[in-house]
Amino acid sequence: MIDFEFEPQTQKRIQFFHTVAEQMMRPISREYDEREHEKPWDFLNAMWAASTAPGGDPMGGADASGQGGVKMRNVYTVAATEELCWGDAGLFLSIPNAGLGGAAVMAAGTPEQKQRFLAPFRGGQPKWGAMAITEPGCGSDSAAVTTTATRDGDHWVLNGNKIFCTSGWMAVEQSEGFVVVWATVDKSAGRPGIKPFVVEHGTPGMSVARLEKKLGIRVSDTAALVFDNCRVPADHLLGSAEVKRGGGGFKDVMATFDATRPIVAAMAIGVGRAALDFVREFLAEQKVEIRYGLSPRRLSAVERDFMEMEVQLKAARLLTWRAAWMLDRGMRNSLEASMAKAKAGLAVTLITQKAVELLGPLGYSRRYLVEKWMRDAKINDIFEGTQQINMIIVARRILEYSSKELN
Amino acid sequence: MLSFELSEEQQMIRETVGAFAREQIRPAARPADESGEIPAALAAQAWQLGLVQGPIPESLGGNGDTRLASTGALIAEELAYGDLSIAAHVLAPRLLAFPVLEMGTDEQRQRYLKRFTGAAFAAATAALTEPRWDFDPAAMATVARRDGNSFVLDGNKCMVALAAACGTILVWAASANHGRVEGFLVARDTPGLRIGEREKNMGLKGLETYAVELTGCRVGAEARLGGEGGADFRRVMSQSRVATAAMGVGVAHAAFDYARDYAKERKAFGVPIATKQAVAFMLADMAIEIDAARLLVWEAAWHLDRGEDAHQESYLARNYVAAAALKVADNAVQVLGGHGYIREHPVEMWLRNARGLSALEGLATV
Numbered sequence: 165m166i167d168f169e170f171e172p173q174t175q176k177r178i179q180f181f182h183t184v185a186e187q188m189m190r191p192i193s194r195e196y197d198e199r200e201h202e203k204p205w206d207f208l209n210a211m212w213a214a215s216t217a218p219g220g221d222p223m224g225g226a227d228a229s230g231q232g233g234v235k236m237r238n239v240y241t242v243a244a245t246e247e248l249c250w251g252d253a254g255l256f257l258s259i260p261n262a263g264l265g266g267a268a269v270m271a272a273g274t275p276e277q278k279q280r281f282l283a284p285f286r287g288g289q290p291k292w293g294a295m296a297i298t299e300p301g302c303g304s305d306s307a308a309v310t311t312t313a314t315r316d317g318d319h320w321v322l323n324g325n326k327i328f329c330t331s332g333w334m335a336v337e338q339s340e341g342f343v344v345v346w347a348t349v350d351k352s353a354g355r356p357g358i359k360p361f362v363v364e365h366g367t368p369g370m371s372v373a374r375l376e377k378k379l380g381i382r383v384s385d386t387a388a389l390v391f392d393n394c395r396v397p398a399d400h401l402l403g404s405a406e407v408k409r410g411g412g413g414f415k416d417v418m419a420t421f422d423a424t425r426p427i428v429a430a431m432a433i434g435v436g437r438a439a440l441d442f443v444r445e446f447l448a449e450q451k452v453e454i455r456y457g458l459s460p461r462r463l464s465a466v467e468r469d470f471m472e473m474e475v476q477l478k479a480a481r482l483l484t485w486r487a488a489w490m491l492d493r494g495m496r497n498s499l500e501a502s503m504a505k506a507k508a509g510l511a512v513t514l515i516t517q518k519a520v521e522l523l524g525p526l527g528y529s530r531r532y533l534v535e536k537w538m539r540d541a542k543i544n545d546i547f548e549g550t551q552q553i554n555m556i557i558v559a560r561r562i563l564e565y566s567s568k569e570l571n
Numbered sequence: 572m573l574s575f576e577l578s579e580e581q582q583m584i585r586e587t588v589g590a591f592a593r594e595q596i597r598p599a600a601r602p603a604d605e606s607g608e609i610p611a612a613l614a615a616q617a618w619q620l621g622l623v624q625g626p627i628p629e630s631l632g633g634n635g636d637t638r639l640a641s642t643g644a645l646i647a648e649e650l651a652y653g654d655l656s657i658a659a660h661v662l663a664p665r666l667l668a669f670p671v672l673e674m675g676t677d678e679q680r681q682r683y684l685k686r687f688t689g690a691a692f693a694a695a696t697a698a699l700t701e702p703r704w705d706f707d708p709a710a711m712a713t714v715a716r717r718d719g720n721s722f723v724l725d726g727n728k729c730m731v732a733l734a735a736a737c738g739t740i741l742v743w744a745a746s747a748n749h750g751r752v753e754g755f756l757v758a759r760d761t762p763g764l765r766i767g768e769r770e771k772n773m774g775l776k777g778l779e780t781y782a783v784e785l786t787g788c789r790v791g792a793e794a795r796l797g798g799e800g801g802a803d804f805r806r807v808m809s810q811s812r813v814a815t816a817a818m819g820v821g822v823a824h825a826a827f828d829y830a831r832d833y834a835k836e837r838k839a840f841g842v843p844i845a846t847k848q849a850v851a852f853m854l855a856d857m858a859i860e861i862d863a864a865r866l867l868v869w870e871a872a873w874h875l876d877r878g879e880d881a882h883q884e885s886y887l888a889r890n891y892v893a894a895a896a897l898k899v900a901d902n903a904v905q906v907l908g909g910h911g912y913i914r915e916h917p918v919e920m921w922l923r924n925a926r927g928l929s930a931l932e933g934l935a936t937v
Contacts, residue, residue, distance in 0.1 A: 235572065565845070
């Protein structure tokens, strides 16, 4: 039976995340946007404490109720992500956890590797995991990476440059974390030759070259990493070193990331909802009524704009929930995940831009957070698969074309 | 708990109605558009699906099925996938039957519902839309004035489906007393009710629609839907919007499927045009919009099924779908290029039909 209501446990936790967003994130949102790359350690420590407490989870969700976990993990995650990004998307990305690096370990690692690399994230000091795949010369065509891994005795030796590594600085220099680095062990092999390596903080030969200065999500660090004869033990290669031609390896791991795209869609939706809620309250204060049910021909331009923002956000959210729900049901969701990401990224980019427009000079002012949300929103149309990459994935699926047939 | 899965019964209904739409309705779509006529045999066949008598209680001769807006939305989408005119034709009797079923007095239910429980198609309809550019169900110009033990109706309606064939029309009018909209069950031969010429529209050409004029049209107090308590017009509109939106999804889906298949067949520069990003991206966008639109419809229907107010949800969903369906249909014509403009292909018809979805209210109900 169709149902659009979350299970009670998830609802309860969303309430908790809303409180975190409202009371811990919003008050420092502007300050840390302005201070770019400075970290709000009080907030980060609090989130780490919550996530490592009994019943905690990587989002910093504390389960003090003692009623056990949620039934639908992915649905819960997108719902929680929306709440936290309603608070602040940059702060959300800064929360200490294994992040995308952890996701790569989970997708590609052996059971022993999962235990070895992820156990430290269950206690001790706050830690970050990051993933480095993009290079100065390749982004969406991740199969074109040029960073090399060469075998030397019991070690792999990494050489190359990585950019756009979210939380890379925190993982490498500010905590005892790690970065999963994608490098080719055999350039002639193409995709199957690309392997993930766990490089732990403080490994000689790995350094942070710079932190990018960005349009938005400024509190979150985006690192450029250099690997110069960086030696990692052989058992830091996740999964098998064997280069299997014709699929496997890289492709399967990337499929896992297709499946996590609803989370990025949920990030966008959180930011979009922040802007929508602000505009709704603002218009109410100005005594501008939103008259649902009227002939569209009798609505004011502001009413039409607002309703369009509202329904676009809702459409994106429903697509996102569906993609997450499918994953929880064990269904393949590559098409639906990309639909959600493509829709949410673009919709929220436009929603937040419209929010700035609707408020006139006030929207443009840094007195309010609306201009920040517009800057923050744009990243969701870019990272974890650009709008265009997701459209290609959708197109291939609906047309039943391979990447060779449609590229 | 969040779920996007239909019940087994809903899946079965969807499959049955979907098969009927593909096999029976679709082949009749173009002929109906060209001739302006929907074969009576086809409407009779559709009647057998139980679209109208399904939720009527067994005590009145119906099937006694549970009436769900979500199921209604599935049915409307599937039928419209076949053809919008034919879908609107076969669903038109619901416009009278369902409000009477849900909001009528016992006497009204006894009197009006039995006619829908026979084996033959029973035409019925409702008169909602008015011939004004800014027609608004919330600001109806048709007025019902209380006069002793009767009501006098005055106003003009248009786009009244099947009006000429109906024994009774459910006329929606604003009360001269309190302004709220109420329904009146008006026999077609009531003095003061005049059915005009059949209308000629851009699309929905197979569907017979008429102007209806009400001039001092007097009906007894017992004609008021729901008696003294009246009817919940807000809910009627929500149900209507969900149905209209669901039909929009059906039209869009039809256009998308056709364009996708064409783009995979049609070659330019030695390769199928679907392998070009300019075309592939249009198709991807269409697919995303259709899914988004359908989920908005489902969510609005779900609120109705929980007995909740769905005024806002159904209104937003309907407006979203109207725009999305038009865009999808237009893209479909564009994918076919010059061929899309030729009446040999159905996409130009779907573009005309999709346009009607934003212009029209009260085409169907769930």
